[in-house]
Amino acid sequence: MPAPTDHELFELGDLPLQHGEILRGATLAYKTYGTLAPDRSNVILHPTWFSAWHDANEWTIKPGSACDPGRYFVVVPNQINNGLSSSPSNTPPPFNGPYFPPVTFHDQVEAQHRLLTQKWGIESLELVLGSSMGAAQTYQWAVSHPEMVKRAAPIVGSPRTSEHNQVFLKSLRATLTLDPAFHDGLYPPDAPPMRGLRAFARIYAGWGLSQRFYWERAYRQMGYPTLEDFLVGYWEGFWLDGRDPNNLLAMLWTWENGDVGKTPGFDGDTEAALRSIRCPVVSMPARTDLYFPPEDEQAWSEFIPHGEVRVLDTVYGHFAGLGVHEPDNAVIDEALRELLGRPA
Numbered sequence: 001m002p003a004p005t006d007h008e009l010f011e012l013g014d015l016p017l018q019h020g021e022i023l024r025g026a027t028l029a030y031k032t033y034g035t036l037a038p039d040r041s042n043v044i045l046h047p048t049w050f051s052a053w054h055d056a057n058e059w060t061i062k063p064g065s066a067c068d069p070g071r072y073f074v075v076v077p078n079q080i081n082n083g084l085s086s087s088p089s090n091t092p093p094p095f096n097g098p099y100f101p102p103v104t105f106h107d108q109v110e111a112q113h114r115l116l117t118q119k120w121g122i123e124s125l126e127l128v129l130g131s132s133m134g135a136a137q138t139y140q141w142a143v144s145h146p147e148m149v150k151r152a153a154p155i156v157g158s159p160r161t162s163e164h165n166q167v168f169l170k171s172l173r174a175t176l177t178l179d180p181a182f183h184d185g186l187y188p189p190d191a192p193p194m195r196g197l198r199a200f201a202r203i204y205a206g207w208g209l210s211q212r213f214y215w216e217r218a219y220r221q222m223g224y225p226t227l228e229d230f231l232v233g234y235w236e237g238f239w240l241d242g243r244d245p246n247n248l249l250a251m252l253w254t255w256e257n258g259d260v261g262k263t264p265g266f267d268g269d270t271e272a273a274l275r276s277i278r279c280p281v282v283s284m285p286a287r288t289d290l291y292f293p294p295e296d297e298q299a300w301s302e303f304i305p306h307g308e309v310r311v312l313d314t315v316y317g318h319f320a321g322l323g324v325h326e327p328d329n330a331v332i333d334e335a336l337r338e339l340l341g342r343p344a
Helices: 054-060 105-120 133-144 163-177 180-185 194-208 211-215 218-222 227-239 245-256 270-275 294-301 317-321 326-340
Strands: 008-016 022-033 043-045 073-077 127-131 152-155 281-283 307-309
Touching (some): 008 105, 022 054, 022 105, 043 105, 054 326, 073 105, 105 133, 127 326, 133 152, 133 245, 133 270, 133 281, 152 326, 163 180, 180 194, 180 245, 194 227, 194 245, 194 317, 211 218, 218 227, 281 294, 294 307, 317 326
Parallel strands (some): 043 127, 152 281, 281 307
Antiparallel strands (some): 008 022, 022 073
């Protein structure tokens, strides 16, 4: 499906970035669901995951769900680099394409903080939740703005990107940049490196879902009768549908360099950053996730004063947290409902 157009844009102006560059004329794309209470006390923030647009989060925002838009004002900011917010693909020269400056999770959160405080005067968040890169932003919010975040639910994500995860990300980068059509990121918009994107999809297919998923041929439940049909129809179809390679590479950089310990004031100490979190944190890794395994989140949770880990028992691997499997969605929704019922 093509990129959605039902979003709004918040003008950030010239946005200072953590590595010293300036993102000039920056914009943050977002969509809201529900109505903001007069006292601005009913806000949920749900950042997006790698390559996703705001509509990918709508599986959590339904009447009767934990994040019911009839009760809450849910804000879904599109992360910088995803093609809707400021990105390599929509920034004019000379900072377009491969010349777009690097953006950290800290930068993402500061842009979102400006949206919430400057546009609506929001001072507190009932819940911050997100999956994958959205989970990394959730951890970052709890570290960067503990005075605002009442509850946090990172799903299939981590406060620091592990080296094993980085191996996966480096392989994705290589598939795109080694395609001769990539031309150092200077490919024409109508002629992206298609071979690289197809290889990108094949690598992702092996990491995004578990060995057990393929052993059980669970792709048949998704409407794909054969493995090859699944690899082409689902995986290649997804990455070839409006995903710009320079945007993907920029998001890979953010993901690969993720670490809440790099927040100003912590000097790279991830454990100290996690100890600073004040709110309850319910982390939901998937038992079969190949790059955010439960063992990692259980280890990090030990440093969070009010940290808790609830493991999703599923064959869907990383995708258990992305809204594609209804039984996993139901477990996540119940955990969110319980968390929102706790005193802040």
